[in-house]
Amino acid sequence: xxxxxxxxxxxxxxxxxxxxxxxxxxxxxxxxxxxxxxxxxxxxxxxxxxxxxxxxxxxxxxxxxxxxxxxxxxxxxxxxxxxxxxxxxxxxxxxxxxxxxxxxxxxxxxxxxxxxxxxxxxxxxxxxxxxxxxxxxxxxxxxxxxxxxxxxxxxxxxxxxxxxxxxxxxxxxxxxxxxxxxxxxxxxxxxxxxxxxxxxxxxxxxxxxxxxxxxxxxxxxxxxxxxxxxxxxxxxxxxxxxxxxxxxxxxxxxx
Numbered sequence: 257x258x259x260x261x262x263x264x265x266x267x268x269x270x271x272x273x274x275x276x277x278x279x280x281x282x283x284x285x286x287x288x289x290x291x292x293x294x295x296x297x298x299x300x301x302x303x304x305x306x307x308x309x310x311x312x313x314x315x316x317x318x319x320x321x322x323x324x325x326x327x328x329x330x331x332x333x334x335x336x337x338x339x340x341x342x343x344x345x346x347x348x349x350x351x352x353x354x355x356x357x358x359x360x361x362x363x364x365x366x367x368x369x370x371x372x373x374x375x376x377x378x379x380x381x382x383x384x385x386x387x388x389x390x391x392x393x394x395x396x397x398x399x400x401x402x403x404x405x406x407x408x409x410x411x412x413x414x415x416x417x418x419x420x421x422x423x424x425x426x427x428x429x430x431x432x433x434x435x436x437x438x439x440x441x442x443x444x445x446x447x448x449x450x451x452x453x454x455x456x457x458x459x460x461x462x463x464x465x466x467x468x469x470x471x472x473x474x475x476x477x478x479x480x481x482x483x484x485x486x487x488x489x490x491x492x493x494x495x496x497x498x499x500x501x502x503x504x505x506x507x508x509x510x511x
Contacts, residue, residue, distance in 0.1 A: 298323035302506040308488050313509050314386055321384035324506050328374050328382060334406065336504045341410040344482060344501050348417070352481045352498075356418045361448070361478040363470070363497065365485035366425040366435065368505045370411065370444060371401035383507035396431055399438035407484070407503075408443050420478065421447040424469050424490070426462045426510065429454045462510050467493030 292300075298320035304310045316324050327333055354360045367373050376395045377383055415421060427435055429452040436450070457465045466489065473480060474495055483490065483497040487510045491500035 294319060295323065302327065305506045305509070306502070306504055311509060312511060316381070316383035316507065318384060321381045324384075325378070325382040328377075328507065333504060337404065338406040340484070340501050340503055341406040344410055344484065344499075345413060347482065347499050348414070348419075354418065354481075355479070358418075358420065359478050360418065361420040361422050361473065361480050362414050363422050363424055363473070363480055363483040364407070364411065365483075365487070365490040366423055366427065366439075367401075368404070368486040368507075369484055369490075369503055370404060370407050370423070371438060371442070372404050373401060373507075375400070375402065377507050387508060393428075393431070396427065397434050399434045399441065401438055401442075403442035403444065404503075410484070411444060415446055419481070422473060422478070423447060423450040424466055425450065425452055426465065427452055428458065461489070462487070463489035463493050466490055467495065470495050470497070 298317075301310065301317060301320055302324065305313070348354075352360075364370055373392075373395075374382075376392060380388075380391075411421060425435070432450070432452050435452075439445070451469050453465060457468075460468075470480060470493075480495075480497045482499045482501060484501045484503065485491045486503040486505035488502065489510050491497070491502060
């Protein structure tokens with residue numbers, strides 16, 4: 257009897273790690289019975305964010321915060337971003353009939369397009385914590401956001417071809433000085449203009465604010481050949497650019 261009990265306890269202890277490793281979400285299956293691992297689930301979640309199938313999320317799923325953190329600091333994230341930048345240049349070289357009259361323009365978002373907020377989100381579970389706007393703005397005021405290298409290279413290449421660089425950011429107007437200092441410090445200079453949100457625009461959606469700005473830019477005579485942003489709200493809406501390029505960002509969603 258004693259040996260039987262001992263064997264049962266040992267067998268149970270061996271099974272516990274397996275049970276823990278196969279936790280809840282972990283027991284999910286597709287309709288056809290395909291088992292879903294945690295890595296599969298989180299990769300699918302990230303991909304569907306990029307495809308714009310998943311929208312309006314407030315936080316990254318708790319079980320995926322570690323995965324998202326690894327991704328945004330990985331070689332894969334750099335390669336995904338660099339590929340987008342390379343496609344911008346392919347498009348520019350093959351499909352853009354630049355007039356070189358000072359009115360050929362390209363629009364960039366700033367956060368997670370030119371400057372990285374990964375250092376901020378690193379301390380906030382990579383989007384696993386609900387956004388604290390006050391905390392984020394305090395971080396922005398310090399002006400220590402690093403450049404995204406692939407974007408800096410694209411920015412400089414566009415500038416060298418005579419394209420006017422216009423930045424349209426959802427940052428508020430009172431962040432102008434800190435933002436410009438940050439941009440210059442990490443290597444961005446020579447842009448045509450930066451548009452910040454003034455108090456009159458703070459209550460409208462980011463998407464409406466940005467396409468209103470694009471309309472104004474077009475009314476000033478600029479030809480917007482392309483837009484680069486990390487959020488669909490930065491690149492969608494009428495008037496449309498001739499091409500829009502989305503950079504990866506699974507940490508947050510801005511409508």
